[in-house]
Amino acid sequence: MPLGFPAEAVESGLGFEPGAGDIFVASYPKSGTTWLQYIVYLLIRRRPIGPDETLTECFPHLEEVGADAASKQPSPRLVKTHLGFALTPFSPAARYLVIARNPFDCAVSFYHHTRGFPRHYDFADGSFADFFDCFIEGEIDFGDYFDHLVSWHAAASRNNVRLLTYEALKSDTRATMRSVAAFIGGDAPASVATEAALDAVIREASLPAMREAQQRWSSLRPDWAPAFVRKGVVGDWRSLFSPGQTRALLAKFDRRLGGSGIEALWPDVLADARAYAEEA
Ligand code: A3P
Numbered sequence: 001m002p003l004g005f006p007a008e009a010v011e012s013g014l015g016f017e018p019g020a021g022d023i024f025v026a027s028y029p030k031s032g033t034t035w036l037q038y039i040v041y042l043l044i045r046r047r048p049i050g051p052d053e054t055l056t057e058c059f060p061h062l063e064e065v066g067a068d069a070a071s072k073q074p075s076p077r078l079v080k081t082h083l084g085f086a087l088t089p090f091s092p093a094a095r096y097l098v099i100a101r102n103p104f105d106c107a108v109s110f111y112h113h114t115r116g117f118p119r120h121y122d123f124a125d126g127s128f129a130d131f132f133d134c135f136i137e138g139e140i141d142f143g144d145y146f147d148h149l150v151s152w153h154a155a156a157s158r159n160n161v162r163l164l165t166y167e168a169l170k171s172d173t174r175a176t177m178r179s180v181a182a183f184i185g186g187d188a189p190a191s192v193a194t195e196a197a198l199d200a201v202i203r204e205a206s207l208p209a210m211r212e213a214q215q216r217w218s219s220l221r222p223d224w225a226p227a228f229v230r231k232g233v234v235g236d237w238r239s240l241f242s243p244g245q246t247r248a249l250l251a252k253f254d255r256r257l258g259g260s261g262i263e264a265l266w267p268d269v270l271a272d273a274r275a276y277a278e279e280a
Contacts, residue, residue: 001063002141003120009066014087016067021076022094023184025059028148029082029141030109031101032166034217034229036180037080038205040097043181043188044076048204051213056080062089076186082142085151092160095184098152101166102269103145103249104237107135109230111240114140116225124222128240136252146256153262165265167234173202207232234269238276246277 138144156163192198218228
């Protein structure tokens with residue numbers, strides 16, 4: 001857990017009792033969680049978050065605030081979690097949207113995140129090499145990327161769990177949003193029933209719009225640190241990964257996920273990584 005998450009909140013969060021209508025957004029950190037949360041929020045609540053509001057108040061992070069705070073929301077309750085499937089409070093009557101991101105971009109985004117919250121991590125001057133060693137060992141917040149992904153990928157065979165990728169949300173935002181709305185059900189499909197309504201949600205949750213008033217998404221970061229909504233692209237991993245680090249992460253990917261079908265989530269990124277790994 002990140003420093004600053006009260007132990008009692010984590011403990012009570014694990015005991016949260018989900019019920020009919022509850023909607024979870026589950027992810028490993030830095031996978032596009034905030035983006036998907038905001039989309040879900042817009043589909044359900046049908047109004048933008050104002051500059052004086054925060055997403056975390058409207059869509060609480062279970063293990064940060066605990067079960068009570070999560071319970072007190074209006075129905076349908078919206079819950080964020082970074083827990084793996086085995087620890088996530090589960091009910092067949094709730095819905096679980098899972099967003100996964102390729103591990104290369106996830107690691108780079110997590111590195112910038114970790115540097116940018118010096119109060120939480122004491123890593124302001126940390127190097128990518130040091131962070132990468134922690135990432136590949138799974139010695140970071142919420143543990144091992146691969147354990148997390150494997151657990152939710154298996155859970156996605158249930159009809160109330162839907163796994164999507166950051167990359168699909170980027171490359172086909174319209175279709176992915178429509179399928180998210182259909183999965184959520186209730187009033188959500190009506191929120192994007194017309195092209196104009198869908199356009200409005202896409203615009204409100206777009207990268208440029210979410211770059212505005214970033215205090216809506218996270219606590220303050222120092223001026224020198226990249227903002228919380230940072231580059232928001234696929235492929236930024238190339239800016240920091242060496243060919244050797246690429247080889248090491250590919251080897252772990254193949255060892256942990258080979259034959260699982262998970263490779264098919266990211267054919268382009270993996271092909272690019274395999275080509276880069278051969279350089280030098
Ligand atoms: P980068 O650091 O690669 O830019 P999370 O919410 O799970 O912490 O994920 C954060 C990542 O999602 C960051 O990635 C951030 O820039 C990206 N992101 C946030 N809002 C986005 C949006 N509207 N479109 C695309 N990417 C977005």
